[in-house]
Each structure stands twice: as C-alpha cells, then as structure tokens.
Amino acid sequence: MPNCDLYTYAASGVQGLHPYQPGKPISTLAREIGMDESNIIKLASNENPLGPSPKVNAAVTAQLSEQARYPDGGTVELRAQLAQHHGCKAEQITVGNGSNDVLDLIARVFLGEGVSGERCSTVFSQHAFAVYPLSSQAVGAELITVPAKQWGHDLEAMAAAVREDTRVVWVANPNNPTGTWVGHDALYRFLQQIPAEVVVVVDEAYIEFVADTDYPDSSQWLEEFPNLIVTRTFSKAYGLAGYRIGYGLSSEGVADLLNRVRQPFNVNALAQVAAIAALDDPAHVERGVALNSAEMMKMTHAFEHLKLEWIPSVGNFVSVDLGQPAMPIFAALEQQGVITRPVANYGLPNHLRISIGLPEENQRSIQVLTQILREQA
Numbered sequence: 001m002p003n004c005d006l007y008t009y010a011a012s013g014v015q016g017l018h019p020y021q022p023g024k025p026i027s028t029l030a031r032e033i034g035m036d037e038s039n040i041i042k043l044a045s046n047e048n049p050l051g052p053s054p055k056v057n058a059a060v061t062a063q064l065s066e067q068a069r070y071p072d073g074g075t076v077e078l079r080a081q082l083a084q085h086h087g088c089k090a091e092q093i094t095v096g097n098g099s100n101d102v103l104d105l106i107a108r109v110f111l112g113e114g115v116s117g118e119r120c121s122t123v124f125s126q127h128a129f130a131v132y133p134l135s136s137q138a139v140g141a142e143l144i145t146v147p148a149k150q151w152g153h154d155l156e157a158m159a160a161a162v163r164e165d166t167r168v169v170w171v172a173n174p175n176n177p178t179g180t181w182v183g184h185d186a187l188y189r190f191l192q193q194i195p196a197e198v199v200v201v202v203d204e205a206y207i208e209f210v211a212d213t214d215y216p217d218s219s220q221w222l223e224e225f226p227n228l229i230v231t232r233t234f235s236k237a238y239g240l241a242g243y244r245i246g247y248g249l250s251s252e253g254v255a256d257l258l259n260r261v262r263q264p265f266n267v268n269a270l271a272q273v274a275a276i277a278a279l280d281d282p283a284h285v286e287r288g289v290a291l292n293s294a295e296m297m298k299m300t301h302a303f304e305h306l307k308l309e310w311i312p313s314v315g316n317f318v319s320v321d322l323g324q325p326a327m328p329i330f331a332a333l334e335q336q337g338v339i340t341r342p343v344a345n346y347g348l349p350n351h352l353r354i355s356i357g358l359p360e361e362n363q364r365s366i367q368v369l370t371q372i373l374r375e376q377a
C-alpha cells in the first residue's frame with residue numbers, strides 16, 4: 001500500500017516488504033489495558049526469564065563511566081574470547097548488533113544483484129524464522145519457500161530446490177517459531193549436497209537449550225565447508241536480548257566479506273562488555289537451561305491436560321495448537337496481562353507461541369488460558 005509520494009522510488013524489494021512484528025513490550029500493554037507493569041508477564045520473545053548473569057551486571061556497571069568513548073569497532077577482546085570458546089580463529093568471527101544484524105549482512109553480501117546485474121534467489125523453509133525472507137527480499141532476492149515436513153525443515157526438498165541462481169540457503173536449527181530441529185546425519189548430508197558456491201546459513205540461536213545427543217553443533221564442520229556460516233546469539237540462553245549482540249562463525253574469507261559491509265561501530269560498548277562477562281559464567285547458562293527443561297515439561301503436561309496439541313520443541317518456547325484461530329485467544333490473554341505471540345504470519349493461524357518463563361509465570365499463563373478456554377465451552 002503506497003503510503004508516501006516516494007513509495008514508487010523505494011527499492012523494489014522494499015515496496016513489497018512487511019515489517020517484522022516483535023512481541024509487545026510490557027510497558028505498551030500496561031498502558032493499553034491500564035494494568036500495573038508488575039502484574040504483566042511477557043512470554044512472547046523467548047528471553048531468558050533469569051535475566052543476565054550477575055557478572056554481566058557488574059561488568060556493565062563498571063563500563064558506564066567510559067561511555068563517552070566509541071566502542072572497539074573491531075570487537076577485539078570479545079572475538080579473542082569467542083575464538084577460545086569455539087577453538088577457531090578470531091578472523092572467522094563476525095560480531096553483530098544481535099545475530100539478526102549478521103543475518104542481514106549475509107543477505108547484503110550474497111543476495112544483492114549479481115556481477116552482471118541479474119537477480120538471485122534464496123531458499124528457506126515454510127514456517128522458518130521471519131528475518132530470512134525479510135532481509136533477503138529487502139536486497140531484491142527471489143524467495144523460494146520449501147514446504148515443511150511435520151512442521152520442520154525438509155532438508156531433502158530444500159537441497160532439491162536450489163537453483164543455478166541460488167546464492168544462500170537458510171537453516172534454523174532449531175527453528176523459531178516451531179522449535180523443530182534437524183539431526184547430525186541429515187544436516188551433514190545436506191551440507192554435502194549443497195554446491196560449494198552456495199552459502200549455507202545454520203542459525204543456532206537456541207543451541208544451548210538442546211539436550212538431544214543427535215543434535216549437531218554445526219561449527220564442527222566449518223573447516224570442511226567454507227560456504228558454511230553458523231550464527232549464534234547472546235539474546236536467548238545468555239539473557240542479553242536488550243543489549244543486542246550475536247555473531248557469525250565462518251571461514252576467514254567469508255568473515256572478511258561480511259565485515260566489509262558491517263557498520264564500523266555496529267556493536268555498542270556495553271554489549272561487548274556484557275558478552276565477555278556472560279561467557280565467563282557458564283553456570284548461569286546451565287541454570288537457565290535446567291529451568292527451561294523442567295518448565296517445558298510442565299507446560300506440555302498442562303497442554304495435554306487441556307487436550308491441546310503442540311509442536312514438540314527443543315527451544316525455550318513452544319507453539320500450541322488451539323484448534324481454532326489463535327488471535328482471539330491471544331487478545332483475551334493480553335486483557336489478563338499475559339503476552340504471548342500469535343504466529344499466523346508464519347502460516348500457523350491456530351497456533352500460539354509461548355516462551356518458557358519462570359515457574360510462576362508459566363503457571364499463571366496456563367491458569368488464564370484454561371479459564372479462557374473454559375468460558376468458551
């Protein structure tokens with residue numbers, strides 16, 4: 001819908017773009033329904049309910065007096081720590097303002113017009129994380145959506161969908177909003193099938209939460225596949241979503257290309273300090289992961305009790321099938337101060353995505369949901 005005189009002059013990819021819909025902030029809902037912020041629970045953006053490690057808070061407080069200075073544009077200290085953490089070279093790491101920033105860099109570097117001005121294409125799965133098509137379409141790439149298999153990525157079909165002009169394939173492992181994942185052998189076979197000149201992005205935003213022994217850490221394959229980019233984030237298990245920091249792991253050559261288009265100071269100084277401190281407290285991450293698995297169990301038991309189906313998830317969120325359009329239920333939950341996430345924009349109109357929060361938050365969300373469904377019956 002044209003909304004200003006300059007609409008027709010916007011890049012063609014941008015004209016058809018629908019912006020990302022984030023979870024509603026607590027302060028916004030508090031204003032809308034006239035409820036105190038402390039009574040509102042947000043289970044809409046897969047954040048860590050424990051928040052960041054106390055070490056992060058201490059490090060950030062100490063950094064506050066230095067904020068007149070530009071941050072380290074090369075994120076030297078953080079990349080050194082990450083290189084040690086992953087057993088790779090600092091030159092293989094691209095740090096972003098959230099891993100979304102890295103996803104965007106990938107699209108800009110590999111999905112813009114080709115050398116002779118031709119349009120290229122990109123492959124991703126139905127129900128996949130919304131940022132892949134968003135960043136890809138913005139730079140003018142043609143989107144190839146591959147139908148999902150049991151809500152998850154159909155890697156065989158995705159490999160078959162790669163065309164001569166395909167430059168990037170996106171794999172979310174696990175995927176958001178479905179929580180589905182692909183196993184070691186299937187992903188390795190997929191990497192072997194994809195031509196060397198096509199970039200494979202494996203987005204591992206939720207890797208810390210996955211307990212299954214068949215789940216692959218794709219960074220083990222970086223040397224074997226120079227076209228592989230693995231993305232990670234501090235937003236989820238590390239509890240730093242508000243700081244905006246994530247990174248990509250790749251070959252040195254690919255990292256060099258990504259760093260060419262990166263803004264000189266894309267990652268602020270507080271985020272850098274926070275990430276370094278977060279890496280130094282693995283026990284905090286483990287506490288969050290343990291809490292998540294215990295609470296995920298309780299949530300899915302509650303769904304079972306309500307006779308609701310859900311998509312089995314290895315992340316810190318779960319999409320439950322309400323068996324009816326989810327939007328009215330979402331709105332009713334909001335009226336009671338419970339923020340969840342409708343996922344109709346992902347092709348899942350009957351599902352509601354609920355992040356796993358603190359025990360009392362999960363309990364209250366279930367209570368309210370139960371009451372809403374009962375009143376309907």
Ligand SMILES: *Cc1c(COP(=O)(O)O)cnc(C)c1O
Nearest residue numbers: 098099100129176205233235246
């Ligand atoms: C939350 C999420 C991210 C992380 O985004 P940040 O920009 O690092 O906060 C990346 N990928 C997926 C699939 C996600 O759900």
